[in-house]
Amino acid sequence: MTGLVPPRDAVLAAVEEAAYTDHVPVVGPLEGQVLYLIARLARARRVLEVGSATGYSAIWLARAARAQGGSLVGIELDARRQAEAERNLARAGLADTAQIIRGDAFEVLPTLTDQFDLIFIDLVRQLGDAERLRRLYELTFARLVVGGVLVIDNVLHGGEVVEPLSPGGRAADALNRLISTDRRLISVILTVRDGLTVALKVAE
Numbered sequence: 001m002t003g004l005v006p007p008r009d010a011v012l013a014a015v016e017e018a019a020y021t022d023h024v025p026v027v028g029p030l031e032g033q034v035l036y037l038i039a040r041l042a043r044a045r046r047v048l049e050v051g052s053a054t055g056y057s058a059i060w061l062a063r064a065a066r067a068q069g070g071s072l073v074g075i076e077l078d079a080r081r082q083a084e085a086e087r088n089l090a091r092a093g094l095a096d097t098a099q100i101i102r103g104d105a106f107e108v109l110p111t112l113t114d115q116f117d118l119i120f121i122d123l124v125r126q127l128g129d130a131e132r133l134r135r136l137y138e139l140t141f142a143r144l145v146v147g148g149v150l151v152i153d154n155v156l157h158g159g160e161v162v163e164p165l166s167p168g169g170r171a172a173d174a175l176n177r178l179i180s181t182d183r184r185l186i187s188v189i190l191t192v193r194d195g196l197t198v199a200l201k202v203a204e
């Protein structure tokens with residue numbers, strides 16, 4: 001399937017290559033294309049990404065937002081990665097479209113006043129704690145418009161959610177159960193890569 005993703009342009013290919021070399025856990029081309037497609041299908045103008053690393057998925061999503069005349073805000077804890085993400089977005093010609101805030105999502109999210117059409121969470125594996133994931137879910141849910149799309153990566157936790165043993169696996173499992181029973185959303189887990197939750201917010 002990855003072989004069928006259209007070739008990436010030089011900038012995106014370079015960011016992808018550098019991420020693999022430096023062991024930055026990016027979504028990769030197949031999921032990048034899925035994210036881009038979901039954002040385009042949703043006609044998302046205002047996109048929020050939680051966990052931007054060096055800006056790889058942010059480039060995919062910012063390009064989709066730009067196609068609607070919109071923009072992307074990302075949040076990244078690591079200062080070096082945040083600086084690299086800003087550089088990569090500038091190289092991709094997206095400096096005016098995307099901004100990556102350096103900070104802890106738990107501190108940054110409550111300060112945001114904007115509402116978003118699409119929110120992508122990419123730090124399930126980094127948190128690995130059910131209570132923190134639940135809180136992150138509520139914080140992001142509050143920033144999503146009704147009719148907006150929530151996308152969450154790594155919800156299968158390497159397949160461990162089938163029989164969770166580690167705290168991280170149990171946390172991902174708890175998040176999946178929380179979301180699948182939340183009547184404010186219509187959701188499904190796509191078995192793309194490490195599992196991608198896609199959910200439509202239907203009520204506050």
Ligand SMILES: C[S@@+](CC[C@H](N)C(=O)[O-])C[C@H]1O[C@@H](n2cnc3c(N)ncnc32)[C@H](O)[C@@H]1O
Pocket residue numbers: 025026027028050051052053054055056057058075076077078081103104105106122123126127
């Ligand atoms: C899986 S990586 C993101 C990859 C990126 N979305 C991509 O595909 O290009 C997760 C990132 O979340 C960051 N992170 C971890 N905890 C965080 C927190 N509490 N707030 C914001 N970012 C955090 C990590 O530094 C890491 O770069």
